[in-house]
Amino acid sequence: MKREEIKELVAQMTLEEKAGLCSGLDFWQTKGVERLGIPSVRVSDGPHGLRKQDGESDHLGMNESIQAVCFPAGCAIASSFDREAAQMLGEALGKECQAEDVSVILGPAMNIKRSPLCGRNFEYYSEDPLVSTELGTAYIQGVQSRNVGTSPKHFMANNQEYHRMTSNSVMNERTMREIYLAAFEGAVRRAKPWTVMNSYNKLNGTYLCENKEMLTDILRKEWGFDGFVMTDWGAMNDRVQALKAGCNLEMPYSGGGTDAEIIAAVKSEELEESILDRSCEEFLNIVFRYAKNRDETAVFDRKKDHELARKLEEECIVLLKNEGNLLPIKEHTRTAFIGKYAKEPRYQGGGSSHINSTHVESAWEMAPDKEYVTYAKGFDDREDAVDEKLLAEAVETAKNAEMAVIFAGLPDNFESEGYDRKHLGMPNCQNRLIEEIAKVQENTVVVLHNGAPVEMPWINDVKAVLEVYLGGQAVGGAAVNVLYGKTNPSGRLPETFPVRLQDTPCYLTYGGEQDTSEYTEGVFVGYRYYTSRDMKVLFPFGHGLSYTAFDYSSLTVSRDAIRESEGLQVTVDVTNTGSMAGKEVVQLYVAAKDSKAIRPVRELRAFDKIALQPGETKTVSFMLDARAFSYWNMEIHDWYAETGNYEIQIGRSAEEMILTKEIRVESEKAIPKVFTLNSTMGEIMADPKGKAILEQAMGAMMGNSQAAEMADQAKGDSSVINDEMLAATMEAMPLRQMLSFIPGMQKELLEQLVAALNA
Ligand code: BGC
Numbered sequence: 001m002k003r004e005e006i007k008e009l010v011a012q013m014t015l016e017e018k019a020g021l022c023s024g025l026d027f028w029q030t031k032g033v034e035r036l037g038i039p040s041v042r043v044s045d046g047p048h049g050l051r052k053q054d055g056e057s058d059h060l061g062m063n064e065s066i067q068a069v070c071f072p073a074g075c076a077i078a079s080s081f082d083r084e085a086a087q088m089l090g091e092a093l094g095k096e097c098q099a100e101d102v103s104v105i106l107g108p109a110m111n112i113k114r115s116p117l118c119g120r121n122f123e124y125y126s127e128d129p130l131v132s133t134e135l136g137t138a139y140i141q142g143v144q145s146r147n148v149g150t151s152p153k154h155f156m157a158n159n160q161e162y163h164r165m166t167s168n169s170v171m172n173e174r175t176m177r178e179i180y181l182a183a184f185e186g187a188v189r190r191a192k193p194w195t196v197m198n199s200y201n202k203l204n205g206t207y208l209c210e211n212k213e214m215l216t217d218i219l220r221k222e223w224g225f226d227g228f229v230m231t232d233w234g235a236m237n238d239r240v241q242a243l244k245a246g247c248n249l250e251m252p253y254s255g256g257g258t259d260a261e262i263i264a265a266v267k268s269e270e271l272e273e274s275i276l277d278r279s280c281e282e283f284l285n286i287v288f289r290y291a292k293n294r295d296e297t298a299v300f301d302r303k304k305d306h307e308l309a310r311k312l313e314e315e316c317i318v319l320l321k322n323e324g325n326l327l328p329i330k331e332h333t334r335t336a337f338i339g340k341y342a343k344e345p346r347y348q349g350g351g352s353s354h355i356n357s358t359h360v361e362s363a364w365e366m367a368p369d370k371e372y373v374t375y376a377k378g379f380d381d382r383e384d385a386v387d388e389k390l391l392a393e394a395v396e397t398a399k400n401a402e403m404a405v406i407f408a409g410l411p412d413n414f415e416s417e418g419y420d421r422k423h424l425g426m427p428n429c430q431n432r433l434i435e436e437i438a439k440v441q442e443n444t445v446v447v448l449h450n451g452a453p454v455e456m457p458w459i460n461d462v463k464a465v466l467e468v469y470l471g472g473q474a475v476g477g478a479a480v481n482v483l484y485g486k487t488n489p490s491g492r493l494p495e496t497f498p499v500r501l502q503d504t505p506c507y508l509t510y511g512g513e514q515d516t517s518e519y520t521e522g523v524f525v526g527y528r529y530y531t532s533r534d535m536k537v538l539f540p541f542g543h544g545l546s547y548t549a550f551d552y553s554s555l556t557v558s559r560d561a562i563r564e565s566e567g568l569q570v571t572v573d574v575t576n577t578g579s580m581a582g583k584e585v586v587q588l589y590v591a592a593k594d595s596k597a598i599r600p601v602r603e604l605r606a607f608d609k610i611a612l613q614p615g616e617t618k619t620v621s622f623m624l625d626a627r628a629f630s631y632w633n634m635e636i637h638d639w640y641a642e643t644g645n646y647e648i649q650i651g652r653s654a655e656e657m658i659l660t661k662e663i664r665v666e667s668e669k670a671i672p673k674v675f676t677l678n679s680t681m682g683e684i685m686a687d688p689k690g691k692a693i694l695e696q697a698m699g700a701m702m703g704n705s706q707a708a709e710m711a712d713q714a715k716g717d718s719s720v721i722n723d724e725m726l727a728a729t730m731e732a733m734p735l736r737q738m739l740s741f742i743p744g745m746q747k748e749l750l751e752q753l754v755a756a757l758n759a
Pocket of ligand 1: 046059060106153232233352
């Protein structure tokens with residue numbers, strides 16, 4: 001429907017009808033206006049399956065929803081590093097939505113993993129904004145290609161579950177831009193989501209629902225968002241302020257209370273009616289986009305989507321360790337499947353994303369070489385207690401096999417929406433089981449079902465570890481396909497696995513105090529922190545093994561020196577040198593070599609996933625723009641690519657660089673300098689114009705020989721004051737100090753000098 005038509009429609013609406021459009025009809029539906037042909041539409045969770053509730057409703061996954069397919073959760077999809085996989089997931093969900101008449105799916109969930117403790121990390125993508133935004137873009141494009149909307153959430157800085165409804169996330173502008181906004185930015189700019197969901201929390205003191213800077217200035221004006229903003233469920237604070245800030249729809253229903261507040265505010269002229277009109281237009285633009293493009297023929301093919309869920313999960317599984325190439329399991333190997341999750345996998349997290357799955361496929365059910373496979377439960381996950389009988393039976397089963405595969409991980413109550421984890425440990429009973437099995441079976445593999453990093457005290461005792469994350473309802477089939485080599489694993493970690501909780505960047509402040517969470521680690525989130533500190537981690541960001549091997553060669557750059565706007569083309573050759581077809585995730589990092597700003601040692605700036613047959617070589621090409629070299633400069637409130645040298649690095653992970661090339665970038669942005677009496681000699685001398693003026697003025701004011709004499713005097717006993725100290729002192733000396741150290745110096749002269757510098 002054209003904007004003009006929508007405007008006309010809104011012009012025909014009463015104040016009451018317009019205010020009514022600002023909140024939900026019920027838990028999942030928006031209001032319609034029958035007399036004007038405005039339909040009521042339904043939205044539904046999300047993000048990795050359809051949680052459509054036809055009966056009793058809730059936002060915590062307590063009541064029944066329709067039977068649907070549970071796809072790999074965000075943690076898993078991100079580890080695919082595969083845009084195509086995320087897009088396919090989106091397309092399937094979009095089709096399911098059309099079949100079930102759902103206008104918007106509430107996802108993707110794109111918050112940054114600031115700490116592995118966040119209870120909801122299983123739904124989120126990554127600690128890295130590029131991975132988040134790239135995967136989010138593909139998901140959104142996939143869903144919306146079916147004329148169904150998405151709602152990237154939770155916008156923004158909602159990085160903890162503890163007190164998520166009231167907590168205040170406090171961070172500086174640079175951290176916000178480089179990390180937390182960047183996770184959403186690319187997706188909003190490129191994929192144009194139909195809606196965005198604002199989060200519960202405050203950002204720098206203002207609830208997101210009424211944060212004009214976020215919802216209007218950045219989201220709409222800067223990024224070009226043209227859909228509607230809806231609150232998270234119950235995230236409304238002050239309805240009138242929120243409307244002014246750019247929050248269109250309050251969800252779920254308001255009981256009429258906040259609609260009345262809007263009406264009263266218009267009547268008392270506290271709220272301009274034009275703001276309400278615009279909000280309705282933005283909202284209706286999307287409602288009609290869906291209504292006019294309904295696909296009544298769409299079918300929710302649960303069987304087909306189950307197959308897709310398996311296929312996608314196979315892209316996600318990360319082979320963390322594979323000593324002596326123990327995996328894949330050779331045919332007819334007597335293998336003991338140990339652990340409850342071999343028969344009842346943990347495959348999704350608790351809360352609003354919880355799917356009523358059509359069929360949960362276990363590894364046991366899908367094992368190809370069934371007569372060679374035995375099973376022992378080993379542990380229960382209802383409580384963390386060693387069951388000696390189950391343990392003994394498991395040890396016996398493992399002993400009698402040639403190989404043991406332990407299906408372990410985090411139980412439901414160890415991670416969930418609504419609360420944070422307290423530690424990174426797996427249940428003690430499972431750690432003990434793994435240790436006991438490893439003692440009797442040297443060929444032990446651990447398959448991990450978890451939504452976030454865990455500590456692995458047994459890592460040196462087992463030969464192989466497979467991270468399957470919360471891999472959706474077909475996780476069992478996907479896991480055996482990888483274990484038995486039908487599929488070559490190609491997932492990479494979208495987050496660092498630290499050695500221990502105490503090592504994490506925000507260990508000291510996570511969760512905050514008195515409802516304030518200070519993001520004091522700034523941009524040093526995840527690998528940006530560990531690599532800059534050169535810390536030992538359990539597994540680095542970007543890590544993942546394969547059953548084949550990849551060689552990198554011929555790193556080329558289009559030019560050795562560029563002006564920032566010119567961009568840089570980088571190519572690298574990747575060869576599959578092993579004997580099995582496989583996929584490699586090519587990771588490009590940029591390292592600023594001589595930055596004056598405090599910057600991470602390296603940052604991921606591009607990646608691609610490619611498939612290679614044995615012996616095959618492909619040239620992978622990346623185009624880097626100015627942003628790849630930039631940081632957010634808080635003086636100019638803009639991206640800034642400093643002039644200087646940068647290293648282009650191709651890595652196997654954030655830690656292991658294979659090929660590098662240094663280039664030079666010339667900045668095209670000037671940072672306007674304002675000099676004062678407190679500007680230091682160093683600052684002035686660093687500025688070409690400042691240097692010329694200062695040198696001339698100094699000469700005129702004191703004569704060159706006097707200046708030299710002063711320097712000698714200041715130096716005095718050279719065993720106490722050396723050249724370096726003298727240079728540092730001069731460099732750091734504010735102009736005003738000349739009054740103290742240069743006899744006869746007049747303040748007036750210095751003020752004239754400052755005026756000349758600023759002219
Ligand atoms: C969650 C959202 C979800 C909404 C509706 C909230 O509690 O934070 O992600 O979409 O409920 O269920």
